[in-house]
Amino acid sequence: xxxNASIRRKLVVTAFAWTVGLVIFxxxxxxxxxxFKTEGDAINIASFFSTGWTTEAYSVVQSRSxxxxxxxxxxxxxxxxxxxxxxxxxxxxxxxxxxxGKRTKDLLMWMLxxxxxxxxxxxxxxxxxxxxxxxxxxxxxxxxxxMLLNLPxxxxxxxxxxxxxxxxILEASRMDGASLGKELLYVLTPMAIPGxxxxxxxxIILAWNEAFWTLALTTKDAAPLTQFIASYSSPxxxxxxxxSAASTMAIAPILVLGWFAQKQLVRGLTFxxxx
Amino acid sequence: MGTxxxxxxxxxxxxxxxxxxASLDIRNGEFVVFVGPSGCGKSTLxxxxxxxxxxxxxxxxxxxxxxxxAAPSKRGLSMxxxxxxxxxxxxxxxxxxxxxxMAGMPKAEIEAKVAKAAATLNLTEYLDRKPRxxxxxxxxxxxxxxxxxxxxxxxxxxxxxxxxxxxxxVNMRLEIMQMHKDLGATMIYVTHDQVEAMTMADRIVVLxxxxxxxxxxxxxxxxxxxxxxxxxxxxxxxxxxxxGKPAEKFDAHxxxxxxxxxxxxxxxxxxxxxxxxxxxxxxxxxxxxxxxxCGMMTVRAAGEYDAAPGAKIFLTPEPDRIHRFDKDxxxxxx
Ligand SMILES: Nc1ncnc2c1ncn2[C@@H]1O[C@H](COP(=O)(O)OP(=O)(O)OP(=O)(O)O)[C@@H](O)[C@H]1O
Ligand SMILES: [Mg+2]
Numbered sequence: 293x294x295x296n297a298s299i300r301r302k303l304v305v306t307a308f309a310w311t312v313g314l315v316i317f318x319x320x321x322x323x324x325x326x327x328f329k330t331e332g333d334a335i336n337i338a339s340f341f342s343t344g345w346t347t348e349a350y351s352v353v354q355s356r357s358x359x360x361x362x363x364x365x366x367x368x369x370x371x372x373x374x375x376x377x378x379x380x381x382x383x384x385x386x387x388x389x390x391x392x393g394k395r396t397k398d399l400l401m402w403m404l405x406x407x408x409x410x411x412x413x414x415x416x417x418x419x420x421x422x423x424x425x426x427x428x429x430x431x432x433x434x435x436x437x438x439m440l441l442n443l444p445x446x447x448x449x450x451x452x453x454x455x456x457x458x459x460x461i462l463e464a465s466r467m468d469g470a471s472l473g474k475e476l477l478y479v480l481t482p483m484a485i486p487g488x489x490x491x492x493x494x495x496i497i498l499a500w501n502e503a504f505w506t507l508a509l510t511t512k513d514a515a516p517l518t519q520f521i522a523s524y525s526s527p528x529x530x531x532x533x534x535x536s537a538a539s540t541m542a543i544a545p546i547l548v549l550g551w552f553a554q555k556q557l558v559r560g561l562t563f564x565x566x567x
Numbered sequence: 568m569g570t571x572x573x574x575x576x577x578x579x580x581x582x583x584x585x586x587x588x589a590s591l592d593i594r595n596g597e598f599v600v601f602v603g604p605s606g607c608g609k610s611t612l613x614x615x616x617x618x619x620x621x622x623x624x625x626x627x628x629x630x631x632x633x634x635x636x637a638a639p640s641k642r643g644l645s646m647x648x649x650x651x652x653x654x655x656x657x658x659x660x661x662x663x664x665x666x667x668x669m670a671g672m673p674k675a676e677i678e679a680k681v682a683k684a685a686a687t688l689n690l691t692e693y694l695d696r697k698p699r700x701x702x703x704x705x706x707x708x709x710x711x712x713x714x715x716x717x718x719x720x721x722x723x724x725x726x727x728x729x730x731x732x733x734x735x736x737v738n739m740r741l742e743i744m745q746m747h748k749d750l751g752a753t754m755i756y757v758t759h760d761q762v763e764a765m766t767m768a769d770r771i772v773v774l775x776x777x778x779x780x781x782x783x784x785x786x787x788x789x790x791x792x793x794x795x796x797x798x799x800x801x802x803x804x805x806x807x808x809x810x811g812k813p814a815e816k817f818d819a820h821x822x823x824x825x826x827x828x829x830x831x832x833x834x835x836x837x838x839x840x841x842x843x844x845x846x847x848x849x850x851x852x853x854x855x856x857x858x859x860x861c862g863m864m865t866v867r868a869a870g871e872y873d874a875a876p877g878a879k880i881f882l883t884p885e886p887d888r889i890h891r892f893d894k895d896x897x898x899x900x901x
Contacts, residue, residue: 460652463619468666468713469640478665482656 320543327536334532349537357520359541366516366542368431369506370499373438374492377446380439382488385450386476390459400451403444411441411504422509431514434506438499445498446491453487454480490556493549497557500546517542569595569630569643569720569753571616576625578611578777585611586777588625593755598747600764601757602800603774609757610649612774613723616755617646630720640669645714646723649730651706653698653713659685660694663712670717684712704735715746721753728763740767761803765789773797795896798823804853806890807864813838819891819899826853826867828888836881840864845874858882 326334327350333343353359388396418437419428427433457480465479481488503518510519521542524535550557571593578586585608593599601609614620616627618639626635634642645666653662663684667677685691688708698706707727714722724743728736744767747754758764764771765785773780773788773796781793785801792798798806802825810821830836831854840856843863852872858864866882868874891899 458650458652460648460650461654463639464646464648464652464713465654465665466619466639467617467644467646468717469669470665471669474669479654483654485656 323536323539326532327540329533331530331533334536335530349533350541353524353534353537353541357523359520362515362517362520362542363545365431365510365514366500366518366545369434369438369514369516370496372431372435373442373499374446374495376435377439377443377495378488378492381443381446381450381491382476382481384447385454386480388447388451389454389457390462400448403447407444415508418505419508428509429511429514434509434514434516437505437509438502441502441505442495442498446495449491449494450484450487453484453491456487457483486556490553493553493556497546497550570628571721571753571755572628572631573612573616574626574628576612576615576627577623578608578615578620579623584777586615589777589779591772591779591782593753596751596753598744598754598756598767598769600768600771601755601774602759602761602764602771603780604800605759607774608777609759609774610725611777613646613725613755613757616642617644617723618642619646643720644723645717645719645721647707647710647714647725647727649726651698651710651730653706653709655698658695658697659690659701659709659712662698662709663690663716666713666717680716684716687715688712703731704739707731707739711743711746715750719752721755724754724756726757726759729758729760743767761801765801771801773800775800791898792823792890793898795821795823795892798890798892798898804865804867807861809861809864811860813861814891817889817891820894821892821896823890823892824884824888826865828885829864829866830883830885831866831868831872832881832883834881836883838882840866840880840882842874842876842878842880844876845872847871854880856880856882 325340328345328347329340329343330346330348333340336343388400422428422433425433427436461483462475462479465475470479500516501518503522506516506518507522510516521535521538524531524538571591573589573591575588575590576586577584577588589612601612603609611620615622618634618637618641622635626633628634629642629644654665657665660681663681664677667680672680681694682691685694688711690705690708690712693701693705693709698709701709707730710727727743728739731739740763743754743756756763756767768785770782770784771788772782775796781788781797783791788797788801792801795808799808804826806823806825807829808821808823814820814822838858838861840858840861842854842856844855846853846855850870852868852870852874854866854868854872854874856864856866864882893899
């Protein structure tokens with residue numbers, strides 16, 4: 293009896309998990325399928341599966357725009373912003389985890405609260421700053437914005453990882469004569485590698501997919517793949533297949549990265565709750 | 568060389584005062600043991616000396632120089648932590664040499680020093696292992712190795728043996744004492760193990776709620792405790808403390824007599840008592856007796872004492888071994 297019940301339970305849970313998984317995955321699947329259609333077939337849902345498949349959309353996208361340049365920008369922006377964010381976040385998280393003050397908890401909450409503000413609220417001032425300092429459509433400018441954007445999450449994640457590291461080990465390094473910089477570089481960072489790796493991965497993905505600021509602040513030179521996708525959406529004419537092809541090309545690299553880094557990512561997303 | 572002085576060193580975390588003000592002079596080459604009940608501030612005091620904890624007020628002098636504000640590494644002291652606190656991502660070699668690397672010592676010299684330390688501590692074949700691949704005793708040795716290569720003026724040990732099993736603990740205790748002899752460095756050693764304190768120390772510092780109760784050689788503390796607290800803390804089994812009527816006969820509020828200083832007789836004596844339990848340890852027998860107005864007492868009988876529970880015996884304290892205390896718990900001296 294109990295055995296049957298537990299098997300049934302398992303079946304229900306499994307079916308539920310698959311349903312949720314498919315619902316989440318469906319848009320991506322549909323995008324990929326659409327990208328292999330002609331523009332006419334793409335919008336014809338009724339005969340979607342009975343018509344033929346083609347890579348026509350990809351050749352059009354290839355010939356019309358320079359995928360490599362957009363992809364390069366995406367890589368540079370994602371890696372650059374994550375790298376600089378880590379350089380700032382590691383010492384910050386160290387201070388909060390190992391030398392907390394009275395207001396450390398409040399500070400952490402406050403940092404997180406900046407993520408609750410809709411970004412559009414800061415659009416005008418940031419746009420004006422960018423315009424006046426000549427930062428529009430520059431990689432440096434976008435890297436700075438993306439870095440600031442993700443900094444609170446990075447600091448939070450690192451903070452929770454660092455909390456798991458026994459403070460005595462850092463104290464031992466202080467007794468051994470390590471300066472603060474060396475303590476961070478030779479002792480804390482190597483011990484926190486798993487945590488730092490998942491933080492890094494998650495933030496590369498966040499930066500890669502960030503569309504609001506990259507669309508608002510870039511046009512050509514610093515434009516990442518989000519612009520590449522957006523350039524195929526137009527107010528008129530048939531563009532679904534081309535848009536889908538562009539999207540598929542844009543998400544492919546990050547999808548592959550995510551696939552290989554699944555384990556790290558799960559650990560990262562649970563914020564150190566699972567050991 | 569390695570003298571360490573505390574001048575009214577005080578530590579408070581916020582409003583909570585942990586160390587109200589400790590003054591102590593430690594001589595060069597001395598082996599000093601801090602003992603006291605859990606939470607009395609032993610680790611805090613040690614960490615203040617190490618420089619890992621700021622002083623709220625007061626001063627710390629090392630070698631006669633004011634080191635109150637100095638960074639931990641500038642104090643010429645090494646510390647061995649209770650948890651060992653080894654660097655988990657470094658090999659044994661990396662752990663031992665880290666301090667030397669930080670000091671910018673040339674590679675060849677580091678090699679030589681690590682090899683020497685590893686040889687003394689029987690770690691040579693483990694040099695390339697990671698700490699997690701070592702046993703508890705080996706990890707302890709690595710922690711000690713890391714401390715000695717820097718050739719410090721003084722060593723600070725915070726309950727270094729408490730994670731080891733009994734047999735290993737005795738061995739390591741002897742090794743640390745040997746090391747103290749060989750190096751001649753000043754050592755401060757925190758423990759709450761009676762036996763460690765009595766056997767290792769040149770001088771014992773007894774702490775009670777952050778206050779230094781008494782400082783003295785093990786036998787001084789054993790023979791002449793300044794207070795009830797020290798009397799009860801030093802010695803095993805504990806000193807019998809008797810107050811009320813029987814104590815008044817000795818002009819004291821409380822008297823103390825150690826189990827080993829009570830004579831046993833079947834015919835007559837100062838106090839009569841009924842045996843309630845006997846613990847046979849082989850060399851000794853500890854009798855737990857009900858001594859009427861004196862309350863429960865422990866008595867040591869040499870050898871195998873044949874004691875039936877319920878049997879009646881008489882106890883006589885050795886007169887010059889009776890410790891007398893006033894009502895504040897301070898010793899009354901003649
Ligand atoms: N960072 C801190 N903030 C507040 N209180 C602290 C802090 N560190 C220690 N304490 C308190 O100070 C007191 C002394 O602690 P300490 O660790 O020095 O005790 P100890 O004598 O070493 O005890 P044990 O034998 O259990 O190791 C304890 O009551 C502890 O709660
Ligand atoms: Mg302690």
